[in-house]
Amino acid sequence: MVRCWKHSENRLEEAQCTQSHFPHKAFWVSLSASLLLVVITLGLTGYLGMNVFLQSLQIVRIAAPDQTGALINQSAVVDQQNDLVTFSVTSPANQTSTVLFDIKHQGLICYKPVEQDSCLLRKMEPSDYDNVHSLLHESTHKSHFQLSGNETQRHTEFLGVLAANQVDVSTLEEPLQALCRDRSVHWTKRAKPGKQRLVYFCIDICFPSNICVSVCFYYLPE
Template sequence: KGFSKQSSLQVVRITVPDAPASLINQSALVDKHNNIVTYYVTSQTNHTSTVLFDINHGLICYKPDDQDTCFLRQMETSDYENMHVLLNESQQQVWLVGNETQRHTEFLGVLAGSHVKASTLQEPLHTLCQQGPVYWTRKADGPKERLIYFCIDICFPSNVCVSVCFYYLPE
């Protein structure tokens, strides 16, 4: 299988050149026609997580590198702003200058009893998540001594890097 050469698809590679201790290795596939941006974030152990921004449906889907589980959350204003920068980007590559990059951490709690059937999801979320369970998440203050499930670091062309960490909320 190869990639079709549609003008609406664009791959953007994002690196942080002066931060070798926390090297961000990711690429973004930009589908302007369908308003979808898909990030592929590769860890230092060479595993790749997927973060899909479905702008039309206002959803973000996180799929960690080592499992079939998907985690959903509603997009917020800042998410739309970051995605529109990429959708309007004409360059093939975007570099972030590390010393100008703002970094922060977001905690998302996995909601108990929030299992979603993948068959009810619209494309492309359905295809991404069809092999495993899907759960809703919401922003939270922090894990407060709860075990952090996993974290994904995402950098945007607006010089903002976010470490998104998931944990399970009590029932």
């Protein structure tokens, strides 16, 4: 409260004034408290959102010996929220290729070999869904799988590259766009290579269901 003075018969008398600073102080205190509450809320929301995001992503390592007895060096990032599994497969020459299983968007598999300047697509088949689901479901309890060589089922798949049917990267969903940016993209189809056709690279992938697949690619005649 502010004191005011008035003249009355040659003397000053103290009088009460109605002017007060308290309403202004209350306004600024209230505004500061509101801003602080907003900052805390945004921070808490971001923290919880980041925790949910991190919990949906899990790195899983799967170890299994190859045909020569050496361990296959691979890991998988499992995104249960978006039904995505991204494999990183390292060759004996210490080169890492990427294989993306995208169940959510049309059920596609995208191969990104490190030694090539292209990405290769194919549609998922029932066996692919079974293998990926085993990883999506079992990885919630384990982050490392050691497969037994005696119990592991192994087979080889040959995929022919349809080089003439190039895919526009912009028509693909975001996970595939991000993976294959600045690369050409081609469809593949399952086929048996003839003796005159040369297989130019293979990728070995193992799943927790004790299944290892060697996927080999070659160009189909145009």
